[in-house]
Amino acid sequence: HSGFVAIVGRPNVGKSTFLNRVIGQKIAIMSDKPQTTRNKIQGVYTTKDAQIVFIDTPGIHKPQNKLGDFMMDSALSALKEVDAVLFMVNATEHRGAGDNFIIDQLKNVDKPIYLLINKIDEISPDDIMPIIEQYKNALPFKDVYPISALQGNNVPELVDTLIKEL
Ligand code: GDP
Ligand code: MG
DSSP: OEEEEEEEOSTTSSHHHHHHHHHTSSHHHHTOOTTTOOSEEEEEEEETTEEEEEEEOTTOSOOOSHHHHHHHHHHHHHHTTOSEEEEEEETTSOOOHHHHHHHHHHTTOOSOEEEEEEOGGGSOGGGHHHHHHHHTTTSOOSEEEEOOTTTOTTHHHHHHHHHHHO
């Protein structure tokens, strides 16, 4: 069980927090320079029978200039080399233009895509289904995980699923 997994999502949805939790080190935040880094290998999750390389792809957002265009292209081409994609959204906010832009890019990605609804610690359990409803038909998601990257809810279950699929 080994492979490459990319994480995509708007700024501040919790990508670095998630990677730090899964990998158990502070490397992601320490090396995080939004919009100036691209396709960094954030860390490797290793157990005796699994190895997942996580890749942060902060460059997927509406380009503002030529450098942005270049970063978008390289971020998107990185997605061609991974085995699965985690698309993270914020449970405390409605689906917006930033999410829709990423969804449009992911329409061309022929890989299993998992929807991660993050920050569920900030909403009531009753509000989880309505937020899933906003996204569930946007892409043919392989699976949907409401999680808290900060507190860890449902994160081990997601990692177990990834390990089984890779
Ligand atoms: P990134 O830009 O997608 O990498 O987002 P970060 O990981 O830097 O997180 C942005 C902010 O959201 C930080 O203040 C985090 O502490 C916070 N955050 C991330 N995940 C969670 C979560 O599951 N719950 C809550 N309440 N806050 C979170
Ligand atoms: Mg980050």
